[in-house]
Amino acid sequence: MSRRFLPLLPALTLIAMLGPMLAGLYGTILPAFGHLPAAGREGPSLEAFRALADWPGLPRASTLSLSTGIVTTLLALAITMTLVAGWSGTRAFRVLERALSPLLSVPHAAAAFGLAFLIAPSGWVARATSPWLTGWERPPDLLIVQDSWGLTMTAGLVIKEIPFLLLMTLAALAQTDAARARAISAALGYGRVTGWFKTVFPRVYAQIRLPVYVVLAYGMSVVDVAVILGPNTPSTLSVQIVRWMSEPDFDARLLANAAALLQLALVVGALVTWRLGEIAIAWLGLRWVARGGRSSGDATLAGGALVLSVTSALAIGGGLAVLAVWSVAGFWGFPDPLPASFTLGNWARHASGLNEALGQTAVIACVVTLAAVILAIGCLEAEHRHGLRLTRRGMWLLYLPLIVPQTAFLPGLQTLLLNANLDRGIWPVMLAHLVFVMPYVFLSLADPFRAWDPRTANVAAALGASPDRVLWQVRLPMLLRPVLTAAAVGLSVSVGQYLPTLLIGGGRVSTLTTEAVALASGGDRRAIATYGLMQTAAALLPFALALGLPALMFRNRKGLQHG
Amino acid sequence: MGEGLTLKDVAIAKDGVPLVALDRHIGPGEVLTVMGPSGVGKSTLLAFVTGTLPSAFTATGQVLLDGTDVTHAPPHRRGIGILFQDDLLFPHLSVGQNLAFGLAPGGSRAARRAQIEAALEEVELAGYADRDPATLSGGQKARVALMRMLLSEPRALLLDEAFSRLDAALRAQVRDLVFARAQARALPILMVTHDVEDARAADGAVVMLGRT
Numbered sequence: 017m018s019r020r021f022l023p024l025l026p027a028l029t030l031i032a033m034l035g036p037m038l039a040g041l042y043g044t045i046l047p048a049f050g051h052l053p054a055a056g057r058e059g060p061s062l063e064a065f066r067a068l069a070d071w072p073g074l075p076r077a078s079t080l081s082l083s084t085g086i087v088t089t090l091l092a093l094a095i096t097m098t099l100v101a102g103w104s105g106t107r108a109f110r111v112l113e114r115a116l117s118p119l120l121s122v123p124h125a126a127a128a129f130g131l132a133f134l135i136a137p138s139g140w141v142a143r144a145t146s147p148w149l150t151g152w153e154r155p156p157d158l159l160i161v162q163d164s165w166g167l168t169m170t171a172g173l174v175i176k177e178i179p180f181l182l183l184m185t186l187a188a189l190a191q192t193d194a195a196r197a198r199a200i201s202a203a204l205g206y207g208r209v210t211g212w213f214k215t216v217f218p219r220v221y222a223q224i225r226l227p228v229y230v231v232l233a234y235g236m237s238v239v240d241v242a243v244i245l246g247p248n249t250p251s252t253l254s255v256q257i258v259r260w261m262s263e264p265d266f267d268a269r270l271l272a273n274a275a276a277l278l279q280l281a282l283v284v285g286a287l288v289t290w291r292l293g294e295i296a297i298a299w300l301g302l303r304w305v306a307r308g309g310r311s312s313g314d315a316t317l318a319g320g321a322l323v324l325s326v327t328s329a330l331a332i333g334g335g336l337a338v339l340a341v342w343s344v345a346g347f348w349g350f351p352d353p354l355p356a357s358f359t360l361g362n363w364a365r366h367a368s369g370l371n372e373a374l375g376q377t378a379v380i381a382c383v384v385t386l387a388a389v390i391l392a393i394g395c396l397e398a399e400h401r402h403g404l405r406l407t408r409r410g411m412w413l414l415y416l417p418l419i420v421p422q423t424a425f426l427p428g429l430q431t432l433l434l435n436a437n438l439d440r441g442i443w444p445v446m447l448a449h450l451v452f453v454m455p456y457v458f459l460s461l462a463d464p465f466r467a468w469d470p471r472t473a474n475v476a477a478a479l480g481a482s483p484d485r486v487l488w489q490v491r492l493p494m495l496l497r498p499v500l501t502a503a504a505v506g507l508s509v510s511v512g513q514y515l516p517t518l519l520i521g522g523g524r525v526s527t528l529t530t531e532a533v534a535l536a537s538g539g540d541r542r543a544i545a546t547y548g549l550m551q552t553a554a555a556l557l558p559f560a561l562a563l564g565l566p567a568l569m570f571r572n573r574k575g576l577q578h579g
Numbered sequence: 580m581g582e583g584l585t586l587k588d589v590a591i592a593k594d595g596v597p598l599v600a601l602d603r604h605i606g607p608g609e610v611l612t613v614m615g616p617s618g619v620g621k622s623t624l625l626a627f628v629t630g631t632l633p634s635a636f637t638a639t640g641q642v643l644l645d646g647t648d649v650t651h652a653p654p655h656r657r658g659i660g661i662l663f664q665d666d667l668l669f670p671h672l673s674v675g676q677n678l679a680f681g682l683a684p685g686g687s688r689a690a691r692r693a694q695i696e697a698a699l700e701e702v703e704l705a706g707y708a709d710r711d712p713a714t715l716s717g718g719q720k721a722r723v724a725l726m727r728m729l730l731s732e733p734r735a736l737l738l739d740e741a742f743s744r745l746d747a748a749l750r751a752q753v754r755d756l757v758f759a760r761a762q763a764r765a766l767p768i769l770m771v772t773h774d775v776e777d778a779r780a781a782d783g784a785v786v787m788l789g790r791t
Contacts, residue, residue, distance in 0.1 A: 477654035479681045479731040493671040574713035575670030
């Protein structure tokens with residue numbers, strides 16, 4: 017049975033991951049060119065694109081998408097690289113690494129709310145400095161959150177992307193022989209940062225290129241963070257697409273699909289530009305290396321990167337803290353740093369809504385993650401037994417669902433499901449989640465699975481164990497920790513999904529994330545705080561279990577305590 | 580050719596380039612030592628015999644075990660045991676559970692436990708069943724790995740540089756033990772090594788591989 021089924025799993029996984037995306041793109045292209053038979057529209061026509069071009073907000077919205085995406089990626093990459101260059105291997109770095117890793121799983125929406133509650137005119141930073149420093153007796157009339165340049169939105173993205181890029185970089189560093197390169201360049205008189213950028217960076221960047229593209233595409237097309245922190249006049253292109261999609265009128269839907277194609281074109285254009293930038297940087301870098309300079313403000317750069325990284329960690333951590341305070345706040349006047357009274361009334365008031373949303377979130381996340389883990393293990397086992405290995409080029413396929421913007425294919429997927437009358441219930445939502453959960457689960461499982469000593473399987477086979485017995489009794493138990501970690505990654509990715517739930521669920525599936533983001537425009541800070549915290553807890557708790565469970569099960573097995 | 584392990588006209592090539600060729604019979608209780616510098620394909624030869632040859636290699640010839648052709652049998656049905664230079668004890672199982680994994684299925688719980696206890700006694704590790712393998716010394720681990728393999732009742736034993744990680748004093752001791760236990764079971768032994776001492780101690784035929 018498994019002999020016939022197993023070799024099919026990689027293909028099945030690719031279909032589960034890429035099928036909805038390709039179908040969605042197809043479903044976006046047709047209505048964008050005026051073809052929507054369900055509404056009596058027959059294409060092709062360019063009407064929707066003409067209407068899009070006539071929308072006065074278009075230049076501004078497109079620019080915002082480009083600027084937030086590119087600035088976010090540049091900043092997050094520069095800070096992460098300089099941090100690793102200046103500090104990797106030191107005690108400060110280990111502390112920061114440990115602080116940043118759990119922050120990776122804090123959902124984008126919760127981090128964005130936290131940041132808003134910190135830096136808004138009535139936020140914690142203003143309260144802590146008023147009136148003694150600022151002189152403010154009441155919140156100043158400043159547009160900090162949702163500023164029209166998208167600066168706060170960019171900041172909200174940067175603080176979340178630094179942990180992501182850092183963990184990707186750490187994984188890449190393990191394969192780049194960085195320690196010896198550092199020793200050699202130090203012996204040749206190079207400063208820490210300069211030496212690292214000249215010797216290690218090119219190798220590391222080659223490994224993290226795809227994650228960097230993910231950050232770029234994500235920053236350009238994100239919806240939930242843009243709704244919470246982004247400008248409204250106009251909003252980013254992706255937010256506008258979602259607004260048009262939710263209008264009852266068919267013209268708006270055609271407009272949304274045309275805009276979705278524009279969004280895709282913008283992302284592709286930005287990626288091509290970025291790639292050209294890489295080539296230019298490589299050329300300049302070689303000249304920089306050839307000049308032989310030993311140091312270029314190394315201490316300043318390293319110090320700056322450390323300060324910025326610590327700040328971003330504090331922004332997320334402090335944001336969660338202020339959410340926690342708001343969730344139990346009674347009356348809280350400005351500029352008091354803490355509420356006058358504390359109450360559990362906020363939690364009680366939202367208990368039934370929270371419970372319901374938590375239930376939906378958990379069901380979706382668990383089913384999707386289980387499917388993703390089974391598919392990923394099946395693929396890796398097929399690779400082990402039959403040598404069906406993804407090539408380097410194949411890695412692109414894995415990253416494709418993370419690079420093609422969600423706003424480009426989810427509207428089309430929704431249209432297709434609507435036409436096929438399949439837009440009911442949570443199954444379509446789960447399928448859509450799987451598209452985004454699958455790559456992360458596979459990526460987090462692949463390295464530990466491939467690093468597993470194949471001679472262990474040879475010995476077990478020589479002992480008479482069948483391949484299935486080797487998998488269940490040897491390989492999976494030995495890899496329990498990475499399997500659980502991958503499951504935790506899957507759960508937290510699913511918990512954080514906003515757009516697939518909103519669009520594919522047709523507004524009828526409410527998770528903690530969709531409920532929290534829906535509260536953004538209302539401004540009820542106590543309600544936002546409870547939902548944001550609950551969302552964070554749902555994403556973080558699995559990680560605690562993934563760490564704790566193997567430690568408990570293998571408490572008497574020294575050989576597995578650092579695995 | 581009857582009892583024992585026979586490698587009949589075995590030839591292994593990588594990307595079309597011939598690597599190893601061997602045509603030998605190893606009778607019960609005999610040792611065939613294959614020597615040569617690293618990189619000549621000694622371990623590849625053993626991978627072919629156990630059925631775990633990587634797909635980059637192509638092989639011709641047959642592996643016969645007690646007269647039966649096992650060339651195309653899956654690794655776990657061959658009945659050919661192997662010891663590597665690392666003990667490769669399963670870290671998630673206790674010493675006793677590792678042995679139970681190897682012990683051929685069948686028999687009552689009590690009988691199986693008795694067999695495991697007896698196996699531990701055979702290598703002077705009585706009472707170690709509940710220990711975590713990570714807490715054993717190198718020599719102890721090697722002995723557990725040996726007994727785990729023997730409990731699976733193989734009909735031939737392969738040694739892939741099995742003693743090279745052990746220090747000199749321990750090495751001779753473990754080597755003598757492996758030969759003694761395997762010969763007590765009349766197993767044909769195919770050993771690859773780069774150590775002359777191993778070959779001398781084996782006291783059997785020696786094949787030199789090398790770039791000629």
